[in-house]
Amino acid sequence: MPNPRPLDFDAIAEARRQWEARDWGAPAAMSATTSIMRAQQICLATMDEVLRPFDLTFARYEALVLLAFSRQGSLPLGKMGDRLMLHPTSVTNIVDRLERQGLVSREAHPTDRRTTLAAITDEGRRVVGKATEAVGASGFALSALSPEECDQITGLLRKMRIHAGDFPAGAGHRYQARS
């Protein structure tokens, strides 16, 4: 439950009204940013709750999915951080946890002795399958929106992710997981 004591009005709309009354500039961007912040909070809380029975957080679930999607079922920790947009230390922490849970194992890289591979275990694949059923059934906290509306969100945010430098604007045609 993201918010135990709901309000009887839209706090973001109210903030915008006040913002505009003072001519503080960029009210639309302010509203959208605040909405994104709150939406993430709701999504994260919902996902964490759905995943709790599996002893997973959303971050660990995402890491597990990434490994399940990889060709060999394993990836260097650094590459995981790049894909998941996480700091190297966060990856270390996440893999530590997953390893302790037996869902992932650390393996040596065949040629580069610096890099450590995180490899998903059979148990990891089993758990990620079950967990995916659960998150799918929960609708990802977005069951209020149609697939088309979800795609609108994805499209609009894609624009800002490109602007932030996540990936080049032209991308989207060369889909291949190199791993």
Add this chain to the structure above:
Amino acid sequence: MPNPRPLDFDAIAEARRQWEARDWGAPAAMSATTSIMRAQQICLATMDEVLRPFDLTFARYEALVLLAFSRQGSLPLGKMGDRLMLHPTSVTNIVDRLERQGLVSREAHPTDRRTTLAAITDEGRRVVGKATEAVGASGFALSALSPEECDQITGLLRKMRIHAGDFPAGAGHRYQARS
């Protein structure tokens, strides 16, 4: 800088492709959720960076803005938590910091001796004004989007916030800050 080592492809689009290939269900919601997560990370990192010269985080900035918008320039801590969707202990922590910085002061409630009021100081108002100029100039990390696109995002996310129980669907007509 949210991501020091950008990818050359869209990791979310790639995840979706794999998701669909395995028939994992609700791919649009999955993409949108992941996009929201990443967008929040970008927004938060950008805001925190813009606010760093003022020794503020986005959370503390939001609290300060809320107090600046309030009638008396002060609010009970509990009400702040409701508005900002924060846990009571987080509010205590934030007010502790702001108080230590001299931007807020704790005051006794005139009638209810349980409640503590956080009151914005003159210095607090000065800082929040300066900080607001800075965040306005930064475009809230959404300068890639037009005001209309920002409003689309706000509208779509409003729907899911209502569904999550943040406020009743009918709200939006009775705008008044009771405080």
Add this chain to the structure above:
DNA sequence: ACAGGCTAGTTGGATTTCCTAGTATCTGTC
């Protein structure tokens, strides 16, 4: 061959957030 620079991952510390529990105060009911 080897010096310097780069890359990969980990460790320790700081910050933030939430949860559980606890104290103080108010409110409604008998």
Add this chain to the structure above:
DNA sequence: GACAGATACTAGGAAATCCAACTAGCCTGT
């Protein structure tokens, strides 16, 4: 008027994240 339950805030602890610094291994140019 007293007591049970609700409400307001705070304290201590767990989890997650980031940063700075560190070790180990690779790689390029001379």
